[in-house]
Amino acid sequence: MDVEKLTSKYIEIVKSDENRFYKDYLRAVEAVANSSAIYKGKPVPFLYQLMFFTKEDLEIFKNIGKTMISITNKVVNKYKESPDFRKKFGYSKLLEDLILTDHGYDVNVPIGRFDIFYGGSDNFKFCELNTDGSSAMNEDNTIGRILLETESMKIMKEEYSISYFELIYKWVDESIKIFNKFNPNIEKPNVAIVDFDESGTPYEFEEFKKAYINRGYNAVIADPRELKYIKGSLYYKDIKIDLVYRRIVTRELIDRSEEIQDFINAYRDKAVCVIGPIKSQIMHNKIIFKILHEEDVQKMFTEEEKEYINKHIPYTDVFSGHRSVYDEVLNNKDSYILKPMDLYASKGVYAGRDFTFDEWKKRLDECWGKDYLYQEFCVPFTRDFVEFEDGKVKVSKFGHIIGLFMYNEELAGMYTRIGKNNIISGVTDYYAVPNVLVE
Known part of the structure; x- marks a missing residue:
């Protein structure tokens, strides 16, 4: 089964009677406004479309999660065993002491959301790893249940078995x-x-x-x-x-x-x-992407895991030190994104593509030597989505980030955000798109 064909089929359904489905979309808007899918006092923004996935996608996501959990456990064990390895993270004494505290069970990351840019099959790159504080399960499930009952999805369900991932x-x-x-x-x-x-x-x-x-x-x-x-x-x-x-x-x-x-x-x-x-x-802090690429660190991984890291984790390094680092990021602005080491919800994140040369230089001057990382910029993969403008159907390409929820080291479901900007997050224009399995 092909998700592009599924997406095209759904879009054709909506285009076949845009007046009918626009009215149905407005009913969904009202339902979400009266639901628990509220973030910072406002209904979570969404479109009249779900994110379709197949069983093949699901198996790929399970393998992505499984491999990253294996890497995670090796990194955590190394952190516990090696004072020299701990120095790579630069944590305070309090944080280091709490990390080393026995927490009483054998799972290092019991909950996480691993955000990826996904283009199908083995074509994916990590955006970031969220562990503590992982969120957005409710908005995916609440909006998902509402959209599954829309008139357009009822037509889709006449031909396919479609289910959401209860989180x-x-x-x-x-x-x-x-x-x-x-x-x-x-x-x-x-x-x-x-x-x-x-x-x-x-x-x-x-x-x-x-x-x-x-x-x-x-x-x-x-x-x-x-x-x-x-x-x-x-x-x-x-x-x-x-x-x-x-x-x-x-x-x-x-x-x-x-x-x-x-x-x-x-x-x-x-x-x-x-x-x-x-x-x-240990895995939540964005510096982990830099550490995973280091030659001495890669010795703890299997050949398969090393290949996985080098192919799927974007090159990342500290934005400080030798002036050549500054010059590289300045002169190749479209190739890089700046991220603070340990903020969340995309706070303080800057993509070079969003700035003129002079504006980018100003940002670099502000961030140089101040707990920032520079990272290879990953162009989001796109998918067609339905929008309504003045009641008329408009089909647009949106970039997407897919968050893989890992519960107790197993895939539990996904959280997808889409947008038209270079950075897709809750601090830019975005939509939450609930995820469903189509069989």
């Missing part, structure tokens, strides 16, 4: 499996979904909370400042917490560590199961 309950079930490794003696752990109030995604947190409760667990959403460590147990108000689903990104956890000492001490003492562990930061 909320699946995570609940996988997190409980991990907890059982940490403590098999507590049958019904009390769960806290933890992030700073001002940083979290409350609509998504509520969906996870409901899912835990529906599975029979007591669950709360907690700011880490509200957690108290008393006589060897972590409490939220009068509730003893057994499992923390950590949504605090590590950068913020470290920056605000003085505010959350009870939580940190409970983690150090293994008094609570924290999913994911601070170890996941």
